[in-house]
Amino acid sequence: MSKPLKQIHLAAHFPGVNNTTVWSDPAAGSHIEFSSFAHFARTAERAKFDFLFLAEGLRLREQGGKIYDLDVVGRPDTFTILAALAAVTEHLGLTGTINSTFNEPYEVARQFASLDHLSDGRAAWNVVTSWDAFTGENFRRGGFLPQDERYSRAKEFLATTQELFDSWHGDEIVADQATGTFLSDAKAGAFVHQGQHFDIQGQFNVPRSPQGRPVIFQAGDSDEGREFAAAGADAIFSRYSTLTEGQAFYTDVKSRLAKYGRRSDQLLILPAATFVLGDTDAEAEDLAKEVRRQQVSGATAIKHLEFVWNRDLSSYDPDGPLPDIDPDVSDNHISKGRAQVRMYRDPLATAREWRERAEANGWSIRDLVIETGNRQAFIGSPSTVAKTINDFVQADASDGFILVPHITPTGLDPFADKVVPLLQEQGVFRTEYEGPTLRDHLGLAHPDDVREERAAS
Amino acid sequence: MSSTSVPPLHLAVALDGTGWHPASWREPVARPRDLLTAGYWADLVAEAERGLLDFVTFEDGLGLQSSHYGELDGRTDQVRGRLDAVLIAARIAPLTSHIGLVPTVVSTHTEPFHISKAIATLDYVSTGRAGLRVQLSARPHEADHFGRRTFPPISLESLRTEAGQERLAEHFDEAADYVEVVRRLWDSWEDDAEIRDIATGRFVDRDKLHYVDFEGRHFSVKGPSITPRPPQGQPIVSSLAHQTIPYRLVARATDVGYVTPHDTDDARAIVAEIRAEQQTAGRADELLHVFGDLVVFLDDDEATAVARRERLDALAGEPYTSDARIFTGTPAQLADLLQELQEAGLTGFRLRPAVAGHDLPAITQKLVPELQRRGAFRQAYEADTLRGLLGLARPANRYAAAAATA
Numbered sequence: 001m002s003k004p005l006k007q008i009h010l011a012a013h014f015p016g017v018n019n020t021t022v023w024s025d026p027a028a029g030s031h032i033e034f035s036s037f038a039h040f041a042r043t044a045e046r047a048k049f050d051f052l053f054l055a056e057g058l059r060l061r062e063q064g065g066k067i068y069d070l071d072v073v074g075r076p077d078t079f080t081i082l083a084a085l086a087a088v089t090e091h092l093g094l095t096g097t098i099n100s101t102f103n104e105p106y107e108v109a110r111q112f113a114s115l116d117h118l119s120d121g122r123a124a125w126n127v128v129t130s131w132d133a134f135t136g137e138n139f140r141r142g143g144f145l146p147q148d149e150r151y152s153r154a155k156e157f158l159a160t161t162q163e164l165f166d167s168w169h170g171d172e173i174v175a176d177q178a179t180g181t182f183l184s185d186a187k188a189g190a191f192v193h194q195g196q197h198f199d200i201q202g203q204f205n206v207p208r209s210p211q212g213r214p215v216i217f218q219a220g221d222s223d224e225g226r227e228f229a230a231a232g233a234d235a236i237f238s239r240y241s242t243l244t245e246g247q248a249f250y251t252d253v254k255s256r257l258a259k260y261g262r263r264s265d266q267l268l269i270l271p272a273a274t275f276v277l278g279d280t281d282a283e284a285e286d287l288a289k290e291v292r293r294q295q296v297s298g299a300t301a302i303k304h305l306e307f308v309w310n311r312d313l314s315s316y317d318p319d320g321p322l323p324d325i326d327p328d329v330s331d332n333h334i335s336k337g338r339a340q341v342r343m344y345r346d347p348l349a350t351a352r353e354w355r356e357r358a359e360a361n362g363w364s365i366r367d368l369v370i371e372t373g374n375r376q377a378f379i380g381s382p383s384t385v386a387k388t389i390n391d392f393v394q395a396d397a398s399d400g401f402i403l404v405p406h407i408t409p410t411g412l413d414p415f416a417d418k419v420v421p422l423l424q425e426q427g428v429f430r431t432e433y434e435g436p437t438l439r440d441h442l443g444l445a446h447p448d449d450v451r452e453e454r455a456a457s
Numbered sequence: 458m459s460s461t462s463v464p465p466l467h468l469a470v471a472l473d474g475t476g477w478h479p480a481s482w483r484e485p486v487a488r489p490r491d492l493l494t495a496g497y498w499a500d501l502v503a504e505a506e507r508g509l510l511d512f513v514t515f516e517d518g519l520g521l522q523s524s525h526y527g528e529l530d531g532r533t534d535q536v537r538g539r540l541d542a543v544l545i546a547a548r549i550a551p552l553t554s555h556i557g558l559v560p561t562v563v564s565t566h567t568e569p570f571h572i573s574k575a576i577a578t579l580d581y582v583s584t585g586r587a588g589l590r591v592q593l594s595a596r597p598h599e600a601d602h603f604g605r606r607t608f609p610p611i612s613l614e615s616l617r618t619e620a621g622q623e624r625l626a627e628h629f630d631e632a633a634d635y636v637e638v639v640r641r642l643w644d645s646w647e648d649d650a651e652i653r654d655i656a657t658g659r660f661v662d663r664d665k666l667h668y669v670d671f672e673g674r675h676f677s678v679k680g681p682s683i684t685p686r687p688p689q690g691q692p693i694v695s696s697l698a699h700q701t702i703p704y705r706l707v708a709r710a711t712d713v714g715y716v717t718p719h720d721t722d723d724a725r726a727i728v729a730e731i732r733a734e735q736q737t738a739g740r741a742d743e744l745l746h747v748f749g750d751l752v753v754f755l756d757d758d759e760a761t762a763v764a765r766r767e768r769l770d771a772l773a774g775e776p777y778t779s780d781a782r783i784f785t786g787t788p789a790q791l792a793d794l795l796q797e798l799q800e801a802g803l804t805g806f807r808l809r810p811a812v813a814g815h816d817l818p819a820i821t822q823k824l825v826p827e828l829q830r831r832g833a834f835r836q837a838y839e840a841d842t843l844r845g846l847l848g849l850a851r852p853a854n855r856y857a858a859a860a861a862t863a
Contacts, residue, residue, distance in 0.1 A: 024655045032685055034551070034582040058570070060666065060681055067663040067681075074646070074661070074685045077571070080578035083547035086495065106519065106602040107567060114541035117493045118548040137679035138570045141605075173538065175482065175489040180772065182482060182489065183533040189521065200604040203529065205521045207493060207538040297658040 008393045008429050009268060009400030009442060010420075011095070012044040013053045015408045017061075019304075020274055021072050022294045022406045029409055031072050034084060036409035041085045043409075044092055047416035048430050050441040051093025051124060052085065053402055054078050058102055059135045061337040063303055064312055068338075070300050072408075079111050086119035093438030095124035095217060100157040101150075102130065102139045105198060108157075109164035112214045113206035121210030121437035126217040126237070129154040134336045149197075151224045156197045158232060162213060167191045170208040170448070212447035215438050221249075230256035234444050235268040237402065240376065246271065246397030268399040268442060273376040275403060277414050281380040288379045291406055292370045301366040303335075308344050308351055310334050318366045322355050376401075385415075386422035393428070465834055466795060467805025467847060469559070469748065470505050470820060472498070473516035474536040476812040477752050477779065479524065480772035482536050486814030493540060495548045501813055502549045505556055508821025509835050511846045512557025514590050514695070514807065517542035519563050520599040527596055527611040535773075543575050550583035557843030559588035559695060564635035565628065566594065566603045570678055572635075573642035580687035585842035588693030588712075591636055593628045622702065629702050634673040636694055636710040641669035643691050645681035647857045667856040689844050690851045697750065699780060701730065708734030712849060713746040713805075717781040721801045724749060728802035744849055748805040749798050750781040751791075754812075755819035759786045766811070781809060788823035796833060 015021045016031045023031070030036045044052050056078055061068040078096035085094055094115065098108055108125075116123035130136075131147040172188040174181045189204035218233040220226065229236040236253060240246045254264040276291055278284030296304070298318030306313050310328040327347035328334075344350045358368045378385045392398055405411025423429035434440055475482040475489055482489040491497035498515075505513050521537050523530045542560035550558055558579060562572050572589070580587035594600075595616075597608045615621045650665035669680035695713035698704045707714030708731050716731070718724035728747050735745055756762035762785045770776045777783065784791055795806055810816030828834035840846050 023653060023660055024658075032581060034584070038551070057683060059679070060683060067661070067666050069659045069661045069663045072660055073666075074651070074683060076581060076684055077574040077578040079541075079544060080547045080575045080582065083544040084550055084578075084582035087548055087551040102568065103571070104566070104603050104605075110519075111541050111544060114544040117540055118495045118544055120495075137677070139568050139678075140676040168538075173490070177483045177485070177487070177489065180480075180483060180534045182535055183537050186531045186533050188537070198604055200602055202598050202602045203521050205518070205538055206540060299658045 005426075005428050006393050006399070007443075008389065008423060009270060010047070010049045010429065011051045011053050011093070011270065011400070011402040012040065012049055012412050013055065013272060013402050013404040014040055015405050015411060016075050017055070017057055017072050018404070019071050019295055019300065020404050020406050021408060022291060023072050023408070024294055025407055027407050027410060031408045032074055032076060034081070037076075037081055037085060038088045040409040040412060041089050041092055043412045043416050045089045047412070047420045048433060049092060050400070051095045051122075051438055053095045053126070054081065054097060056097040056099060056128070057337060058099060058130075059138055059337050061335070062134075063306060063335050068303070070297065070303060079115060082123070083115055083118055086115070086122065091122070091433040091436065091441075093122045093124055093215070093441055094119055095126055095215070097126040097128055099128050099130055100154045101132075102135065102141070105157055105160040105164060105193075106200065106204070109161040109204065110206045112161070113165060113209045116209035116211050116214050117206070121439070123209070123211065124215035124217055124234075124438055126219065127154060127158055127233070128219060132337070151228055153197045155228060155231075156195045158216070160193050160195070160198050160200070162232075163191050163193055164204045165208070165213040166447075167204045168206075168208040170212070173207055211437050211439050215442065215444065226253050226256060229253065230262070230267065231260050233267060234442065235270055238269055238271045238398070240271060243392060243395060243397050246392065247395060250396050250398060265443070266445075270400050270402050271376050271398050272404055273378055273401045274406060275378040275385055275415060275419075276406075277380070277382055277385060277418060279381060281384050284380045284384075288377070292373065295406070296366060296370045296373070298366055301369040304369045305365055307335050307338065308347050308354070310347065316365060319364045322351075322358050322365055322368060324355075327351050382418035382422055386419050386426070389419075390423065390426060390428050464804075465832075466799050466803075466828070467511045467746065467748065468508075468820075468825070468828075468834065469512045469514060469557075469805065469807040470510055470817060471514045471516065471750070471807050471809045472501055472813065473809070474522070474539065475814070476816065477809040478766075478769045478773070478777050478811040479535045480769040481812040483772050484769075484812050484815060487812065488814060489536060492536065493538070495545075498545050499549055499552050501817060502553055502556060502558075504817055504821055506553050508825045509838060510556060510821070510825075511805065512559050512586075512588065512693075512843055514559040515542035515545050515561060517561040517563070517592075518599070519566055519594055519602055520596060526613050529598055543572075543579065546587070547579050547582055550579060550586070553583070553586075555586070555838040555841065555846075557586045557588055557693065557846060558583055559590050559693060561590045561592050564591050564593050564632040566599065566605075569635045569638035569676065570642065570682070573639040574682055574684040576639070576692050577643060577682065577684040577687040580689055580692045585688035585844070587687065587689065588695060588843055589639075590695045590697070590715075591632055591711075592696070593632045595624065595628055625702050629706050631673075631675045632696075633706055633710055634671070634675065636706075638669065638671045638673075638676070638678050640691060640694070640710075641671060641855070642678070642680055642682040643686060644854045644856055645669050646686040647854050648686055648690070651685065665857070686854065689842050690854065693843050693847065693849075704731050705734050707731055707747075708740065708745065709738040711745070712847070713748055715748050715750045715807050716803075717750050718798065718801075718803075719782050721797055724798050724801040724803055732802075744847075746804045746847060747802065748807045749795075749803045750807045750809060752779050752781050752783045752809045752811055753791060753816050753820065754783070754785040755788055755791060755816050755823065757787060757823070759790065762786050765815075769811070777811075779809075783811075788819065788827045791824055792827045792831060792833070795828070796831070
């Protein structure tokens with residue numbers, strides 16, 4: 001007997017500060033004006049996407065002690081832009097990346113609870129952590145958090161915000177104008193949290209929000225990251241480039257849920273993916289090559305190589321061969337504020353492998369960087385892309401995708417117009433939103449239902 | 458008729474829950490169950506915009522509301538619980554087109570880096586109508602929500618002692634540092650930093666991005682901001698002040714100060730003190746607005762307004778008192794008072810509606826037309842930005858100016 005078809009979850013990542021964005025394209029618009037965000041969000045909602053996703057970076061990236069100037073630089077504040085987007089959309093989930101290292105639980109909890117109220121239940125939090133003293137230089141508490149405390153603080157941070165979200169049960173506001181009773185309970189919002197990282201108490205001042213708690217997303221490929229997600233997240237972002245790698249990740253993460261008393265459908269796996277569409281597969285391939293050339297200029301290729309080599313390579317010719325010197329493996333990295341640096345855990349091995357591949361294929365530095373840009377990409381005609389996405393999901397390589405267009409803000413439009421209808425025809429993607437909240441779109445239970453379920457079992 | 462040489466006055470309204478009277482939520486128009494919805498705030502701000510007001514402020518705090526200054530009161534007969542003011546302002550911004558949006562931010566426990574980009578972003582989403590009202594918290598129970606600092610118990614009386622004044626000065630110094638960092642971060646990008654130079658592959662000119670390098674007692678901040686310079690360059694900074702130490706913050710760091718004079722002489726004295734501090738701060742030639750704060754009960758006849766106030770006081774179980782003067786009367790009487798106070802040197806007013814659902818429409822539909830008849834208030838929005846409405850020029854970037862003279 002065949003399995004019933006899984007329903008695909010789709011989200012859209014606003015293209016901004018990353019080397020995916022092709023800002024030099026004549027069609028590229030503002031990455032900071034609200035009209036861009038509004039256009040992007042409306043397209044995602046028109047396409048019935050689950051949510052819009054915003055990344056974050058709290059210090060401008062640097063390379064070799066200078067502000068990195070080759071990609072888009074600058075982005076808005078996450079909470080503020082999401083609250084504004086709540087005014088121009090009705091259903092779309094609003095997911096913001098917020099760093100737990102450079103914030104305090106009381107403040108973040110009240111911001112997310114407020115966003116959930118102001119969007120009628122569409123808020124989600126992508127919890128990220130940092131131990132990075134570089135970013136810490138912008139904040140009161142500095143960057144002194146030791147790396148080994150990264151997940152421990154993040155776990156306690158998340159647990160503390162959940163305690164704050166749960167400190168109101170939802171029925172305290174009576175607002176009986178006749179009797180003059182506003183609150184049924186003078187201790188509404190009361191909390192005490194004592195732990196290794198936080199020792200706080202008092203009363204939380206945002207009453208329970210429509211979703212009870214915002215939806216919790218988490219990124220992280222490491223063992224600790226996977227465990228953290230399995231213990232408490234509603235969705236995890238992953239990064240991989242092949243079906244088999246995706247399936248391995250999917251199986252691994254889903255298998256970790258049982259020990260936390262959770263079912264495998266209580267954590268969604270959503271990799272980020274780019275796409276390039278053409279009228280035919282061949283046309284899309286050609287276009288994709290052109291996009292990669294735009295994304296990876298000669299200067300960008302050299303800078304990218306510097307992530308791995310950890311040396312100033314500005315004297316090298318991007319159209320020439322790879323450097324024959326070895327990477328500098330000291331901790332003092334040339335590149336600051338970039339997540340990509342951590343992708344290359346063994347720079348010596350990476351450099352060796354890249355040199356071998358470049359030599360075998362006759363690739364220049366720029367060719368190599370273009371060829372090894374190992375993000376998940378869907379390239380082809382709309383029907384090819386629709387089929388590939390569906391195949392990934394039905395084969396349990398993911399539960400859906402977070403799509404990252406390469407043009408701001410209209411890059412999602414062709415996907416919405418051409419690919420979504422095909423997925424809808426196949427019966428694997430919604431034609432209407434089933435409910436008002438993000439939990440409804442993602443098929444996640446309301447936290448109160450979960451609590452009742454656990455109490456009953 | 459008033460003389461045409463008197464500049465028009467500016468009008469803002471302070472939004473807080475169902476209104477400033479603690480029993481306001483019991484009025485039929487109050488909508489107390491809607492306070493946590495976007496629709497409630499959208500309706501109030503739309504009304505304020507219909508009245509051509511300069512801006513609205515949104516009250517906020519890092520703890521539950523209380524009838525005591527320094528601690529929670531455990532009461533269940535008043536509105537408790539609120540949403541983050543910056544997020545409310547952002548949620549309303551796309552629904553409005555002219556009115557300024559000024560949320561309260563607490564400097565004591567939050568990060569100036571976060572607030573700088575949040576208000577810059579509010580300026581983007583409102584296309585140039587953002588401001589902030591900086592407020593500090595010396596309350597021990599709010600410090601306990603953060604667990605990083607402990608503050609001794611506090612009361613309004615204790616603040617009047619020498620030790621209280623020292624403590625207050627320290628909090629205000631921190632607030633001044635906070636505003637300085639926020640302002641430097643707004644300037645940390647020059648206006649033309651984004652170049653998209655395809656020939657060299659550079660998106661920005663990094664020479665037009667600046668480290669703010671602030672080192673202070675409570676925090677240090679490197680910069681630059683992650684958010685480009687906002688449309689207004691510098692959104693409006695405002696704060697409420699009742700005595701010398703806060704007046705100094707108003708004079709040193711803000712564009713609009715809210716003060717609470719109880720009569721015309723008091724207003725004149727406060728304005729003189731702020732102007733002297735402004736001179737000391739080297740800002741004598743800059744436009745600094747001093748707005749009078751007034752709680753208002755407005756009705757078509759005075760007796761009705763008085764009766765309404767008494768009815769609310771009876772529901773609250775005690776007469777309403779406020780740091781600000783409480784006006785109870787007709788729109789024409791209020792217009793008289795505002796013009797009298799304006800002659801004492803105030804440049805505008807921030808009115809606190811006693812009942813938002815009643816007194817805000819009374820301001821926009823009765824007071825504003827009365828002031829317009831007297832030639833004392835605008836007939837239409839004359840600018841698209843909050844700075845424009847307040848007659849403030851878009852400031853030059855301090856770093857660009859420094860680079861140009863270097």
